[in-house]
Amino acid sequence: GQNIDQPTEMTATEGAIVQINCTYQTSGFNGLFWYQQHAGEAPTFLSYNVLDGLEEKGRFSSFLSRSKGYSYLLLKELQMKDSASYLCAVKDSNYQLIWGAGTKLIIKP
Amino acid sequence: DAGITQSPRHKVTETGTPVTLRCHQTENHRYMYWYRQDPGHGLRLIHYSYGVKDTDKGEVSDGYSVSRSKTEDFLLTLESATSSQTSVYFCAIRTDREAGELFFGEGSRLTVL
Numbered sequence: 001g002q003n004i005d006q007p008t009e010m011t012a013t014e015g016a017i018v019q020i021n022c023t024y025q026t027s028g029f030n031g032l033f034w035y036q037q038h039a040g041e042a043p044t045f046l047s048y049n050v051l052d053g054l055e056e057k058g059r060f061s062s063f064l065s066r067s068k069g070y071s072y073l074l075l076k077e078l079q080m081k082d083s084a085s086y087l088c089a090v091k092d093s094n095y096q097l098i099w100g101a102g103t104k105l106i107i108k109p
Numbered sequence: 110d111a112g113i114t115q116s117p118r119h120k121v122t123e124t125g126t127p128v129t130l131r132c133h134q135t136e137n138h139r140y141m142y143w144y145r146q147d148p149g150h151g152l153r154l155i156h157y158s159y160g161v162k163d164t165d166k167g168e169v170s171d172g173y174s175v176s177r178s179k180t181e182d183f184l185l186t187l188e189s190a191t192s193s194q195t196s197v198y199f200c201a202i203r204t205d206r207e208a209g210e211l212f213f214g215e216g217s218r219l220t221v222l
Binding site: 004087 | 149150151152154167208212215
């Protein structure tokens with residue numbers, strides 16, 4: 001079966017750095033997405049990785065290792081507004097998205 | 110970014126009644142999707158469309174039907190709502206950018222009593 005694993009919840013301090021991990025077992029791989037979802041709102045696109053390595057976008061970076069079936073989202077200089085759920089999704093061999101259940105990130109002052 | 114609106118945004122209904130949720134986009138994107146989101150689960154695909162009158166089932170399609178008679182509108186129908194269909198429903202379009210990321214509507218919260 002296809003599976004995406006993320007921690008259910010993480011807590012971090014304002015100004016710090018946090019890494020949210022995602023591991024996947026899917027039938028094929030055609031890219032990995034990270035989305036942010038604030039409570040009561042729609043998911044919004046953060047990043048896309050299709051090749052191994054690190055993609056940096058401002059305070060957010062996303063890393064992919066296809067051989068390990070592993071990705072992480074790195075958030076630097078955490079702000080209170082970063083409190084949200086972070087969703088990992090993999091595009092499988094049929095170009096369908098398989099979604100993780102999301103990681104709820106709590107930022108404390 | 111694409112403009113997507115969902116209606117209604119909130120609905121409370123009773124078991125056994127039909128319900129239709131509407132998704133409207135303004136930029137002629139070919140692919141449209143209906144997902145449901147429940148606590149402890151990832152987004153789960155109900156149905157998707159790849160063009161006018163072209164639709165296909167997702168992983169949780171039982172009890173749901175869809176129609177797409179115009180490019181801009183994608184309707185999700187629950188023929189006879191059940192309490193297990195209480196959920197938040199998101200419509201999405203696939204963007205034309207290289208990654209083909211999804212852009213989501215605001216969501217429709219449905220409660221079936």
